Amino acid sequence: MGGLLVGAGTAVVTLPAGAATEAVRDVLGRSAQVARLAAVRSTTAPDASAADDRAADGDETASRGSLRAPVEEPVVAHETLLSADPPVLALPPGLTMVDVESGLLAADVPERARQTFTVVPGSDPGPGTGRVRTIRVEVEDGLPVDGARFAATVMATLNDPRGWGADGSVSFARTDGDAELRVLLASPETVDDLCYPLETEGQVSCGRSGNAVLNFRRWVLATDEYAADKAAYRQYLVNHEVGHLLGHGHETCPAPGALAPLMQQQSYRAAPCVPNPWPFPAP
Ligand SMILES: [Zn+2]
Numbered sequence: 001m002g003g004l005l006v007g008a009g010t011a012v013v014t015l016p017a018g019a020a021t022e023a024v025r026d027v028l029g030r031s032a033q034v035a036r037l038a039a040v041r042s043t044t045a046p047d048a049s050a051a052d053d054r055a056a057d058g059d060e061t062a063s064r065g066s067l068r069a070p071v072e073e074p075v076v077a078h079e080t081l082l083s084a085d086p087p088v089l090a091l092p093p094g095l096t097m098v099d100v101e102s103g104l105l106a107a108d109v110p111e112r113a114r115q116t117f118t119v120v121p122g123s124d125p126g127p128g129t130g131r132v133r134t135i136r137v138e139v140e141d142g143l144p145v146d147g148a149r150f151a152a153t154v155m156a157t158l159n160d161p162r163g164w165g166a167d168g169s170v171s172f173a174r175t176d177g178d179a180e181l182r183v184l185l186a187s188p189e190t191v192d193d194l195c196y197p198l199e200t201e202g203q204v205s206c207g208r209s210g211n212a213v214l215n216f217r218r219w220v221l222a223t224d225e226y227a228a229d230k231a232a233y234r235q236y237l238v239n240h241e242v243g244h245l246l247g248h249g250h251e252t253c254p255a256p257g258a259l260a261p262l263m264q265q266q267s268y269r270a271a272p273c274v275p276n277p278w279p280f281p282a283p
Contacts, residue, residue, distance in 0.1 A: 098231050102219070103139075103150030103185075109217045111202070112189035113142030120147035124174040126159050131170050133246075136179035140186045143216055154183050157238040164239065164246060166280035181245050183212045183238065191215045204267045205237060207244030214241060218267060225270050236266055236277035243279065259283035 091100060094107030117138040126132065135158065137151040151174060157163060158172040165171045186194060188202035194213045195206035205215040214237055226233035239262055251261035253273035260266055260273035261283055270276070276283060 096230075099220075101149060102153045102231065102234050103146045103148075104144065104220060105146055106144035107220055108144065109220050110142060110187050113140040113187040113216075115190050115193070116141045117184060117186075118147065119176045120151040121176050122148065122151070122174070123176060124151075124155050126155065126171045126173040127165070128173070129171045130165055130168050132173050133170055133181055134179040135172050135174050136176060136182045137174060138182060138184045140184070140190055140216070143185065143187060145185060145216075150185060153234060154238050157235045158242060160235070160278070162278035162280050164243065164279055170246070181210055181212065181242065183214065183242065185214050185216055185219060188215055188217045204265075205241055207241035210245060212238070212241035212245055214238070223267060225266070225275050232275065232277045236262070236275070239277060239279060240266070254283070 089097075091097065092104075092106050095104055099107070117140050120137045120139065135154070137147070137154055139145045139147045139150060155172065155174050159165060184194070188200075191200050191205060191213050192202055194211065195208065198206045198208065200206055200213075200215065203215065203217065205218060206213050218237060219234060222230040222233035226236070243263055248263050250265060251263040253260055253264055253270075256272035258273050259276040260270040262276060262279045264270065264273065266275060273283075
């Protein structure tokens with residue numbers, strides 16, 4: 001069973017041996033859903049893959065039958081994955097490795113999730129430079145998100161050398177307790193509720209009253225202008241909304257072809273400026 005596992009609608013990534021082994025170990029170690037999909041696909045006949053897709057979506061009746069037998073199999077499947085050369089990893093349908101690294105477990109966008117939030121457990125002191133602002137990261141229950149990966153993306157963005165702390169004035173520390181600022185990932189309709197009276201129209205995000213409320217639709221889809229680099233859009237979204245919490249208002253594109261100011265409303269349009277997710281160096 002050296003190669004493997006591809007059912008209908010499953011993306012496949014092939015990477016150089018070392019990098020891929022790291023990536024596989026990382027993803028499979030933290031994403032139960034990916035691991036379960038891999039295990040199911042590797043232990044069922046190819047013509048059963050369509051049913052497995054439905055099972056993975058939560059059809060309990062269907063999943064019970066196909067999941068019962070290989071209880072111990074996932075471990076075997078992982079070892080096979082890690083020793084394959086080059087290793088191959090199955091990703092959830094519609095997602096890239098970049099998407100998975102940002103915390104996404106599925107590409108589906110529910111218009112409204114459960115309206116309750118779970119704080120991502122854990123803490124991260126950050127670099128400790130300048131004024132240290134405490135951040136709590138929360139994900140709306142019912143969204144297909146790996147909270148730890150999402151929180152890591154948020155913190156790496158905020159403490160990036162091009163971020164708000166580039167001038168030494170501020171850095172960010174994550175806590176799961178009381179915090180000055182919250183970063184929330186929410187479904188479109190929940191964003192509308194939390195951002196009201198700002199009009200987010202199920203599409204955009206907001207930063208107000210200490211809360212950076214990020215729209216899950218945009219986290220998944222980004223925008224047309226950022227379609228080729230969704231990681232950059234996600235960095236824009238975090239930096240822009242937290243920028244509001246730090247007291248920064250909107251700016252406009254200074255000249256065609258210039259880098260867009262971070263505080264330009266790039267979720268609507270960066271043009272005629274060039275998309276830019278960072279506050280520094282200031283355009
Ligand atoms: Zn804004």
